[in-house]
Amino acid sequence: MTPVCGLDRIDRESGVTALVEGHAVAIFRTYDDQVFALSNFDPFGRAGVLARGIVGTRGDVSFVASPLHKQAFDLRTGQCLDDPTVSVASYEVEVRDGQVLVGGRRR
Amino acid sequence: MTDQEQPHRRQQLVVVGHGMVGHRLVEAAIERGLTETHDITVLGAEARPAYDRVALTSFFEVGAKALNLLPRGRYDDPRVSLRTGVEVVAVSPRQRIVTLNTGEDMHYDELVLATGSYPFVPPVPGKDLDNVFVYRTIEDLEAIRKAARKARSGAVIGGGLLGLEAANALSQLGLETHVVELAPRLMAVQVDAAGGRTLSRHIEALGLSVHTGAMTEAILGPDRAGRVTGLALKDRKALDVDIVVFSAGIRPQDALGRAAELVVAERGGILVDERCRTSEEHIYAIGECAAPGGVMYGLVAPGYAMAEVVVDTLLGGEGTFEGADMSTKLKLLGVDVASFGDAHGTTEGALELTYADDVAGVYKKLVIAEDPEDGTRRLLGGVLVGDASAYGVLRPMAASGLPLPDNPEDLILPAGGGGGVALALPADAQVCSCNNVTKGEIEAAVDAGCETAADVTRQTRAGATCGSCKTQVKKIVEDHFAAQGRTVDRSLCEHFPLTRAELFDVVLIHGHRTFDQIVEAHGTGRGCDICRPTVASILASQLNGHVLARENRTLQDTNDAYLANLQRNGTYSVVPRIPGGEITPEKLIVIGEVARDFGLYTKITGGQRIDLLGARTEQLPAIWRRLVDAGFESGHAYGKALRTVKSCVGSTWCRYGVQDSVGLAIMLELRYRGLRSPHKLKGGVSGCARECAEARGKDFGVIATEKGWNLYVGGNGGAVPAHAQLLAGDLATEDLVRYLDRFLMYYIRTADRLQRTSTWIDQLDGGLDRVREVVVDDVLGLGTELEAAMAQHVDCYVDEWTATLEDPDKLARFVSFVNAPDLPDPAISFDTARDQIVPAPAAVDLGASIPVGAGR
């Protein structure tokens, strides 16, 4: 796993972009300090922007809304909540000793 | 080409007659933008501007002021000039000139005759004696009132609609009053014999004497002072009266047209086609002086429709006048009288269904046709006296020729009438007769997304002309909602069961400062892309804190979060503020140098500033360092906030300018810069009536006048453009600023999320009038509070970019990658077009799953 930054670099309910093995990965931290990692690439707007989206909840699901056209993606899975046929990749991620580590792309 | 360059290109529209219909024409012309291309001159023979002639009788109670249709004595649109007390004495169609009684000649490109009608006075001996009057103008009523002071009794000759109005007036003035009518009944045009009898009884019960079937032979007199002494009637005893009022019908005022050899209808009135055009191409006639298809209409609504048609024609529209419904509903001497459709049952085979209650003084008649084949019955028309409450339902039924229910008597029996029946109106029933809108069209507008009756009116024009069907429209909208089990949900989103305005109040009252406090107290969950930026905006409006302050920065949309506008490829645009569009050469050079050094694309915006595009996140601080050092500050192009106040060059340079528009625009832009609002806000200031700054296309627009400033509000461009409407005129700068402070704060407090000022005004109960009450008249007593809120904004303003550059915590966000802060994102690349950068198409990320054929 690749260490990318300290957890304190990520505001609660927001994201940062990290470069992990040549891929732009969006790392999010929720209100209750869970950390998730998705591909930064927004498949609708076709640009690397997801880390800059607003983080919120729909029911119990934490999501990020693309800053381009507001489609929502489930932080846990990368599934688009507005269009079941679209999803983005999600990554293994964990926090160890206050450091955020990103692993491989989930299947 | 601007007007400034081509002043002679403007068309001259001359309107003769400033009565109800002439006035309506000007209003429609202003509202629909005809004054953008036409200067309008209105010439009225009466000494005063147009007044509500329909309500003339109320003059004795309310006075002339209340009847005035143009209380300020002039139109707010400076391109309209009104001259009262001047009469047009001749029209020369070939030279396109009108001649005034002052001897002046005036050129026109298009001429509209709206000269109305005059009372017909039959050639009875004695008609020229003193104390013989007609009943048409305020001056007539003033004279009648004066004479009544020394009189005991009076007679009205004519028992039609206007005659009864006049009789009402005499009796209100304390005179013993007689009504003399040649026909066997009162209001012979509108009601049948039985209805007329019911009406007579009502009127006699009020103490008036009704003489029907009575022919006036002579007016008796004079007495020693030259006045009337009585009325001689054929085969009846003479009446002893001190005053006589003629109300024996009206005649179209078509003398100008006749003299100019326009074609005149057989029974009088200037003949016009369905475009209201006379036999001369550039002359139109509307209102009571016109006879469309040979018919003269003695009511105001058809005149209004004609006015709209002419404006539409001059705008290149297709509108036509298709004849008018002569239905009437009025209250005469406190008695409801209505008549609609074929009130006299003249249609072949028509049946009548009547209901009469002599004790209550109620008479109702329906005229019905029965289909000989299938037996269905249709309503053709009717008469209602004493209780006209069913008119709202019956008139559209008759107008649309709908089949009647099995028990039509329910429609006029006392227990029936009213509400329940409205539901029974079928979809093709015409609800708005002015604009020909059916119930079905209203419901379709609701289905297509209209949320309120006001939306429906805007969409379909139902209720937009005379307004008499507005309650009906509202009811249909509400019933339609109810029928679908739908209530209008105005919650912001799933997290807050409140509207933005309600949330604004809650935050203000409780003094909340963070999203956590607000969502814990008033919402659920952790918010979303709708409520989080809304809360951010509300907090910014109330507290004026920095948008990137730690506690609230995760609420900001990405534009606010990076103090720049996100573009399609993930880069940002940078827009430094250029107040009023005025900039020094030195500063222009700095912008050029920054753009060159950072390789940015540059473009001039519509708001008179310069957009620098293609900046990467990590470049933004360095770009702004250079700009701030050169004296620039944030232009808030990224915010739902004040954008720009555009200006024309103004009186300093322009030879047409009458005020310093640039100076005012800069002052306003600096005053309101950084003000967060429900949607973006734009302003404009024009230095003269030529309006080169396009101020009326802005949320607030200021146009210079000789005496000060006119303030317009509620304009915008975009997909649904709106012209700003006049809020107040001829203001001193100080008052202008005060009204603007109040207006903007009132909007910020009460508008919905992403609601521009135009829609906000439309949806306020009372619309622009309400805004004026609150902002100008201060009826809510909020004025000082709103001004204080704006003063706080002005005092607390700091430039967001300067503050960001000074704070390492805020700057830490401006990186490409958290673990490689200065490495440009390899996914962003550019091509070149016309010597500048443009975004290159992005490569597809392999991790994403997108169905074939999806995407953009």
Ligand SMILES: Cc1cc2nc3c(=O)[nH]c(=O)nc-3n(C[C@H](O)[C@H](O)[C@H](O)COP(=O)(O)OP(=O)(O)OC[C@H]3O[C@@H](n4cnc5c(N)ncnc54)[C@H](O)[C@@H]3O)c2cc1C
């Ligand atoms: C007492 C009363 C009650 C009424 N009640 C109703 C009602 O209940 N419902 C209804 O629908 N209608 C009613 N009417 C009729 C209604 O008022 C008219 O239909 C309406 O005013 C017609 O408008 P207009 O502009 O065509 O004419 P007007 O309002 O008469 O205006 C014409 C104007 O042109 C001016 N003018 C004429 N010649 C010249 C010239 N050569 N140069 C310059 N100016 C000129 C006149 O001075 C006048 O000011 C009523 C009328 C009266 C008098």
